[in-house]
Amino acid sequence: MNVATNAFETIFHSFNVPMALIIKYGEEQRFDKVNTAFLKLAGYSEQELFQMSPSRLFSAWESTSNSDGIFCPYVLVTKYDRTLYVKLTCQTVESYDLPTRILIAEDITARLWIDTQLRTGNVMLYGIVDNQFIIQNIEENYPMPVFDSEFTVEDQSFFKIVHEDDLEPIEDAIKHYLNRRQPQHFKFRTKKLADLVDLEVTLTFSPFYNGDETLKNNGFVVTDLRAYSHPVDxxxxxxxxxxxxxxxxxxxxxxxxxxxxxxxxxxxxxxxxxxxxxxxxxxxxxxxxxxxxxx
Known part of the structure; x- marks a missing residue:
């Protein structure tokens, strides 16, 4: 194994992004390499993937099986028949003897759920928290910001913005929500944000899972905000x-x-x-x- 190949193998297996190599044998295509993130996404073991065609995993695979590019949204059906939506990036790899392509699969299921909420409901804020309820991103859906651009809650625990009086009930409600594995509405009071005001927030969480049935993340939409504290500027x-x-x-x-x-x-x-x-x-x-x- 030369230096370039060794470097590729290191990057391939260390990235926390689902990646797979697919090799074409005549008219047949097979998985040749998959990293840990891809196994988690698909829910199959390495041995199971090596014995199946990509068409078993990706619906409508045949229509793009020989094409490079970005395909979005692409349906991925997991081992346990969970439907995920992915942005699939395909690129030919020239250094192999047989026709080989590398696939990068980004799970966008939560984002598509948020897009649906934006089209069908009154959404003021939206974003994603990870499986530990750390806020990965949050976006405003109104034309004028409430807080200065310097204020951010990204990379913080969702529970850190909940007011002390509501923290225990919210923690219990989140446990119930995770057991039910279905979208659920919440209403809670925040701590004083940006040292200005605490808010009453009406929010919906929806859970999203990996192919191995572990919790991946939670999409959320905020449908109402009200100033709670008095007096308020x-x-x-x-x-x-x-x-x-x-x-x-x-x-x-x-x-x-x-x-x-x-x-x-x-x-x-x-x-x-x-x-x-x-x-x-x-x-x-x-x-x-x-x-x-x-x-």
């Missing part, structure tokens, strides 16, 4: 309400006749309390009373 209340209504400063300006500059100053706290007419127009557009923002 009016600028924070305004930001939260605009997020709930999915409305930008420009849209609010067009709906009320109030200048974008004035709305931006209210959002940033540069104007503490507007004139009564301004307050009434904004509150009406956001479906609340004036006193709900400016006490």
């Amino acid at each position: 009016p600028s924070i209340k305004l930001k939260v309400l605009m997020a709930r209504c999915n409305i930008s400063a420009q849209q609010l300006s067009e709906a009320t006749g109030i200048s974008v500059q004035t709305i931006s100053k209210l959002r940033n706290g540069k104007i503490g309390k507007p004139h009564r007419l301004t307050a009434d127009l904004i509150a009406t557009e956001l479906n609340v009373k004036r006193q709900d923002i400016w006490e």
Whole structure:
């Protein structure tokens, strides 16, 4: 084994990305190498994969069995008949005697579930937590951010943002959710975020599994946010309400006749309390009373 081949083998087996080598013998194709991540994704043992055609694993395989490129979404059927959706990247490897391709399979099942929620429901925030409930990513789905860009909860435990009063009930509810293995709704209070406000959050978790039936990650969508603590700075209340209504400063300006500059100053706290007419127009557009923002 030369240095280049040795390096390839090291990378192939060390990456935590599902990878496989497929070799073509005449008209027949077979798995030649698979890494640990691919075994976990598919749920089969190495010996089982070596004895099967890729068409047993990937539906519609024959249509792309000789093509390089990115195929998405591609259906992968696991050993235990769980349907996963993957982004499949295929690339010919020239250094083998027989026609050989390397496959990289990225599980996008959770992302497709989130996409469905975005199309069918009122989603304010969305993202993925891993099997230990560490927040891998979180995205906003409203035009104006509630918090400054410097504030982030990514790479933190989901439980670290839950208020102490709600932590034990949420931990018990999560255990029940994991046992049921089905999407579940939660409502909880957060700790004070960015030292500004604690929120009441309405959230849905949905679990997603590897081919070996171990928990891979959880998709989540936040369908409601409400300021919880009192008193709350009016600028924070305004930001939260605009997020709930999915409305930008420009849209609010067009709906009320109030200048974008004035709305931006209210959002940033540069104007503490507007004139009564301004307050009434904004509150009406956001479906609340004036006193709900400016006490």
